[in-house]
Amino acid sequence: MVCAFRKHLFRRYLLLNLYVACLIVSEIGRYRILAEYGLNSSQYFYFYFYSDAVLTVFLYFALSTLYSHVFSELKAEKYVRFGTILLLAGTALFTYAVVAQSSARLVTVYAKELSQNLYFVGLVLTYVLWAAILKLRETRARLVQIVLSLGVYFSVIAANYAIQNLMPQLMGVMSPVVQVCSTFLPLAWAYAFWRLPEDARLTPSRLAVIPR
Amino acid sequence: MMAALILAFSLAALLQFFISYCRSLIAACAKQPLSAEVQDVTGIKSSATGDDFARVLQLLQLCPDRPEDRNGIQAIGFYFRMLGFLRATVARIIPSVRAWTELERGNCTYFAAVTLDRRIAFSRDMFAQQMES
Numbered sequence: 112m113v114c115a116f117r118k119h120l121f122r123r124y125l126l127l128n129l130y131v132a133c134l135i136v137s138e139i140g141r142y143r144i145l146a147e148y149g150l151n152s153s154q155y156f157y158f159y160f161y162s163d164a165v166l167t168v169f170l171y172f173a174l175s176t177l178y179s180h181v182f183s184e185l186k187a188e189k190y191v192r193f194g195t196i197l198l199l200a201g202t203a204l205f206t207y208a209v210v211a212q213s214s215a216r217l218v219t220v221y222a223k224e225l226s227q228n229l230y231f232v233g234l235v236l237t238y239v240l241w242a243a244i245l246k247l248r249e250t251r252a253r254l255v256q257i258v259l260s261l262g263v264y265f266s267v268i269a270a271n272y273a274i275q276n277l278m279p280q281l282m283g284v285m286s287p288v289v290q291v292c293s294t295f296l297p298l299a300w301a302y303a304f305w306r307l308p309e310d311a312r313l314t315p316s317r318l319a320v321i322p323r
Numbered sequence: 324m325m326a327a328l329i330l331a332f333s334l335a336a337l338l339q340f341f342i343s344y345c346r347s348l349i350a351a352c353a354k355q356p357l358s359a360e361v362q363d364v365t366g367i368k369s370s371a372t373g374d375d376f377a378r379v380l381q382l383l384q385l386c387p388d389r390p391e392d393r394n395g396i397q398a399i400g401f402y403f404r405m406l407g408f409l410r411a412t413v414a415r416i417i418p419s420v421r422a423w424t425e426l427e428r429g430n431c432t433y434f435a436a437v438t439l440d441r442r443i444a445f446s447r448d449m450f451a452q453q454m455e456s
Contacts, residue, residue, distance in 0.1 A: 114391070231329055231333075234332075234333060234336055238336055241339075241340070241343070252347065252350075252351050255347055256344065256347050256348070256351070259340050259343050259344035259347055260344055262336065262339075262340030262343075262344075263337060263340045263341050263344055265336075266333050266334070266336045266337030266340055266341075267333075267337060269329060269332075269333040270329075270330055270333035270334055272329075273326045273327070273329040273330035274330060276326035277326045277327060277330065295394060298390065298391070298393070298394035299344075299394055301390075301391050302391050302392070302394055302395055306391065307351060311351060313347055313350050313351065314350070315343075315347075318343040318346040318347050318350065
């Protein structure tokens with residue numbers, strides 16, 4: 112946030128910065144609850160999953176603004192906004208349909224499942240965005256790095272949830288790994304805002320694993 | 324079954340995004356010239372080889388750390404180790420992969436040298452500010 116503010120990019124990447132602001136608030140809240148009630152308390156459990164759900168929705172909207180940046184020349188903001196809301200509503204309804212059949216503690220499980228599903232939807236959307244960047248030959252270095260770092264973050268979190276579903280006994284091992292990986296996103300964005308000038312350009316086709 | 328599919332997709336996407344992210348970091352630094360003193364210290368002029376990476380990292384550790392660079396250098400360090408693994412396995416069979424890994428390892432070294440250059444400039448600025456105050 113400080114990097115974006117000092118480089119006069121706060122408003123341009125408003126939702127990204129709002130997400131980071133929410134992240135800071137939620138981390139402070141989590142720390143206070145952790146210190147007061149402990150790791151195994153129900154207060155920490157509820158706060159962690161509810162705040163995670165809110166953060167995921169914020170990150171999802173932040174991703175949609177990246178779509179707007181990439182498709183800005185096509186004047187597709189209206190369609191992006193509509194698609195974003197439609198997909199979010201679809202994910203929310205799908206999650207509700209799944210949770211309603213199998214759980215008594217509906218709201219808490221719903222919050223957990225929603226963020227889990229949104230991480231995967233976010234991953235797929237970031238993948239599609241990366242494909243669009245390659246197709247449209249988008250060259251803005253900062254935008255490319257922001258999208259790629261978001262892709263790395265979504266992949267790690269989605270893989271973590273999948274591992275936890277497959278092997279619940281690994282939950283204790285995976286949670287610290289995810290916490291460490293979570294610091295990657297703000298640092299990568301800080302690097303992109305601070306280090307890369309506005310006019311820096313890249314050739315994304317040369318960055319792809321299979322050169323195009 | 325569904326979780327296994329999601330895991331496979333996530334890991335494949337992670338690999339792609341990570342490699343592309345590292346290459347974007349390297350590409351953003353590739354055109355930055357090195358200062359004369361970093362060229363002298365590292366022996367790198369315009370292009371670098373992967374064999375110098377460990378030495379440049381050691382030099383980097385001698386300079387004061389900067390949070391915004393830490394993430395990049397850690398990612399590139401991990402990417403370099405991945406390339407090392409590829410070089411020791413697949414590249415032994417396919418010569419074109421060997422040439423590619425050598426090129427990428429050299430680019431990783433150049434990225435580390437550019438980061439070293441930045442850290443030296445940062446340390447010098449800090450020192451100058453302290454002297455002024």
